Amino acid sequence: MNVLIKAAATVIALVALAAVGLVTLVLVDEDAKATETSDGGGGLRGVPAEFRPWILKAAAACDQPELTPALLAAQLYQESKFSTTATSHAGAQGPAQFMPGTWATWGRDADGNGEASPWDIGDAVTAQGRFMCSLIKQAKTSGYGGDARALALAGYNAGWGAVEKYRGVPPESFAGGETYHYVRTILATMPRFQGPGLLEVSGSGAGADALRKAATQLGTPYSWGGGGPGGPSTGFCDGTNGYQGGKCAASSTVGFDCSSLVQYAYWPAVKLPRVAAAQYGATSDRPVSRQNLKVGDLLFWSKGGSGDIYHVAIYAGDGNVLHAPRTGQDVKVQSLISAMPEADYYGATRP
Incomplete structure (x- = not known):
């Protein structure tokens, strides 16, 4: 209301x-x-202070309204619980859990320290935002049914090829349910990170x-x-x-x-x-x-x-x-x- x-x-x-x-x-x-x-669309709460400005910048840089700060925050929480030293058994690195091959495509030196690193908060969150923005655009033009955010999250977790194979979010039988539950958990967790909306200024x-x-x-x-x-x-x-x-x-x-x-x-x-x-x-x-x-x-x-x-x-x-x-x-x-x-x-x- x-x-x-x-x-x-x-x-x-x-x-x-x-x-x-x-x-x-x-x-x-x-x-x-x-x-x-x-309305939760632009605000943010409950994230570490060092992540906050980067999450807001990453969301603001995307022209897709579905990519809100709360969505990025919930995804980061699911990926690493905001840990800058997180690794996975598959070799994913940093707070946004980029695989080296994916990082080679999306990684940039966003924080200006002279190195593009998946371990750096600014670099990782900026790359996460660009990758998710691209996936949301792809989801919206794919013709597949369902929430574009869910399709994008599935693509981030399992690769867009898995989304294409199932013409939607892969079922629970895929990969032991990892992608299925990844998507559901992030969308369910978003409200905990939604804060008062940002000040939008025209002129x-x-x-x-x-x-x-x-x-x-x-x-x-x-x-x-x-x-x-x-x-x-x-x-x-x-x-x-x-x-x-x-x-x-x-x-x-x-x-x-x-x-x-x-x-x-x-x-x-x-x-x-x-x-x-x-x-x-x-x-x-x-x-x-x-x-x-x-x-x-x-x-x-x-x-x-x-x-x-x-x-x-x-x-x-x-x-x-x-x-x-x-x-x-x-x-x-x-x-x-x-x-x-x-x-x-x-x-x-x-x-």
Whole structure:
């Protein structure tokens, strides 16, 4: 069920509705429209932080709507339980369990470390996504009956030749039931990985593009000092920030802080500095009044002047912001008036 939430709805109501999967949040401004859905189609939960950005990227890179983040996550869980050292008796390798011959076709150096390896999370998940995307396309044009996702999964597990032989998912009598149960288990497991939907942004321009990119990180943990143009990473503690429960959480949390998320969102079109105060300094010659905010504008909060700016967020339209709030929380969309103390609001700029 989808329910339109007006801007006047309280934050508590939004959180409560989102928790039970009954909300569609519509954010609109004159330049772009952003929609958050909770139908499980684009969201993701319950996966290791180091896998999350790669799963989202792999799903987003496929033009087949059947390839959702939850499907890729459920498949990875079935293949290796997200283990980067997994091997099989048949010789399959890594978290996505690629056979060497199949890897030779689909493997690429997606993470840019100079080597295409089935053991690397980024390389493996990217290859998994491309392979599954191709199989889904093949399934949809095959003329075989049944769910295209099921046919693709069967092709991934047993090879497309087995799907052709049976003109569908191989029966339980095939290969001791391995492929039959592989398909059924993954499709049944998908709901455990379905989270609130991604923020889908229409429109063009630097602001809409930045918001669209930042939206791929919804649900990514906050990590003080973590993250940058290349994506989320572990952070550090400085004696004051990055702690949770008396321990340094940042050093073991892969994520973003508020300013690194903004830097990531605009990079490389606009190469913003790393910290919030410097981002304000780099864009303060283009101030924006609160009444004229557009999608992608940067909003700042301060305890004093520009030198005391402590937080930055991206305007998401209709009085909402997308930001990384603080240690212990995740990247999320919140109302501008409650995202940070209202008295600390310092101003907005347009990169």
